[in-house]
Amino acid sequence: MKTFRIGGVHPAENKLSAGKPIVTAELPKQAVFPLSQHIGAPAVPCVAKGDMVKVGTKIADAGGFVSAPIFSSVSGKVNKIDSIVDASGYRKPAIFIDVIGDEWEESIDRSETLVKECDLEPKAIVEKIKNAGVVGMGGACFPCHVKLTPPPGAVPTCVIVNAVECEPYLTADHQLMLEHAEEILVGVTLVMKAVNVNKGYIGIENNKPDAIKLMTEKAAQYPNIEVVPLKVKYPQGGEKQLIDAVIGRQVPAPPALPVSVGAILQNVGTMYAIYQAVQKNMPLFQRVVTVTGKSLANPQNFMARMGTPMSQLIDACGGLPEDTGKVIGGGPMMGKALMNTEVPICKGSSGVLIMNMTEAKRAEADPCIRCAKCVSACPMGLEPFLLATCSAKGDWERVEKEDITSCIECGSCQFTCPSHRPMLDMIRLGKSTVMGIIRSRSVKK
């Protein structure tokens, strides 16, 4: 069975919410939309206090090419444009909307019927995706239309769908495939048409045999789409790792893009959003979110409107447990610990993970015993122990030479370290400093 070639670890899967049907979450009383829910320039509000909006009304325009518009997920009245602490822990500008009823824009097709045919030109498809505010829904939130507009000279040869869901606990993508396989496949054909390739792969880890079986069955009608079962290994959902696993080609070090080896990568949730945007005129304003944790009474998968506070979803799962130590937006390997549970669901919120006090505490670090387990675990072929030590000492020249900018921050090194050393904390410091140095160097030139 295929997998990526360098490094990798096997965290306990803990897919507590696997097989739980996607439940439509209740509407919040007030929905909050941070203006930067994606990589790139923040969106620019196009509504003002007091305006009435419907479900699917655009409330903020894209702030540049690498940016995405934001749509209201609720109907009601704009209460204020203020700021809120989002999943990143920073206070950022956001639009607050008081919910009144549930009235949708007329242009949105709310029927369940599957629309397979699409007569649009490739450019029109990309335009429609762009205008629907679709971003990569695996967590990085890179605006989708940018990926679908390869730089001049780059020739895409295949579309790879990331249905790996290698993060422990999360089951949102898994459940989406089980319930919306057809829509996802249509989404894949749309992307293939948009970038003019005739080969699509769907990479699924083999801890989801039901999804592999279903997708393979449904994909039989699409001769150009192949489902690729993958051996379970973290971080297979990393885009470079997935390309290596599926087509056996390695993307060179940054600034090279996946398209340099011919691959266009999209998350399976993004494919569903693309289908909704192109075939149903439905902009991106809801997504599947896994709410899970060992102490949580009833872990579930929700279809939640953007802007819903996470606390509301947690309450729907039985409430925040007494012994909660940490609430994480995303999975346990790469997710961000939240300051509070009022953080709204955004385009990149794949999950909410609740950890109890014992799980949440970091163990005390011992001295490095140079066991080299971090070197074996690193999927990028780096030496995490060295990068961490040199970063801690502030030797930026050395860490740059040791390719610190290739680090994908997957956390495999720290996960595997017998001495519990906080390596990734140090590497992040080194990486961001080196990136800053590189930027200032290019400005001087």
Next chain:
Amino acid sequence: MANKLIVSLSPHVHSGDSVQKNMYGVILALVPALLVSLCVFGMGAAIVMATSVAACVLFEWAITKYILKREKCTVCDGSAILTGLLLAFNLPSNLPLWIIIIGALVAIGVGKMTFGGLGCNPFNPALVGRIFLLISFPVQMTTWPVPGQLTSYVDAETMATPLSIMSRAIKSGDSTILNELPSSLDMFLGQSAGCLGEVSALALLLGLAWMLYKKIITWHIPVSILATVFVLGGIMHLANPVYANPVDQLLTGGLMLGAIYMATDYVTSPMNHKGQLIYGVCIGVLTIVIRSFGAYPEGMSFAIFIMNAFTPLINTYCKPKRFGEVAK
């Protein structure tokens, strides 16, 4: 909200591995060899091992507490026990107590704690202890008791080891001396003279299998050492029969013990697989060279010691293959 949330950077989960688990894993892997040495050398083996372990643990505790004045005591991590056990495995079972204690003091004091303790030492501490004793007390360190004297300690009858027979054959140029060697099967099972932990290749290989299964070490270092010794030993044997055959080279002396437990020491071996292979091959070559042309019959400890010194250099020039790197 009643209780405050912990906010820290990802990853938020851990494999559950720890320094202790690795150290005690290696100690567990040494149990078969420990049992064999008790069966072969009896009371002597028990006294040497107990003394060595107790002395190492005591010295580590005392140095941490009274000289380094650290609050956190590192004795529980198992590394001192492991050093003590490995040192004992490298000693003859009739060695007097006071020499063992000096060995333990050098191993822990000079080999480990002077550099700052666990993780900081450039040389394998047990090896530092052994080499110090070998040079300081050459007579006591090279008289080995005849196997099977279960109730004797320093009073045990002694005999030549297979390695000294091999060395004699090379020096005299008479290959018939090699006929005095015990059979390969005896050496494999542990029925020959030698340091107390090194006699049974079978027991040591069982430990290797366990460590590989538990992923405590990878195959790179032991396999590259054993393969190099076998190939180079074979070439020497074919070229001139005064050099023992390669199977006997593998089974004699501290080769297995060194290749499996001493050379694989985390702290003093290279940090990536490519470097580990270079390190292993060099140890194999040096061992055969010292055994064949050197003054000492055994070359394993010196070979590892020399390559320990080269480990930082290997780490600097030998890098793992980066993702997406194009072969030059």
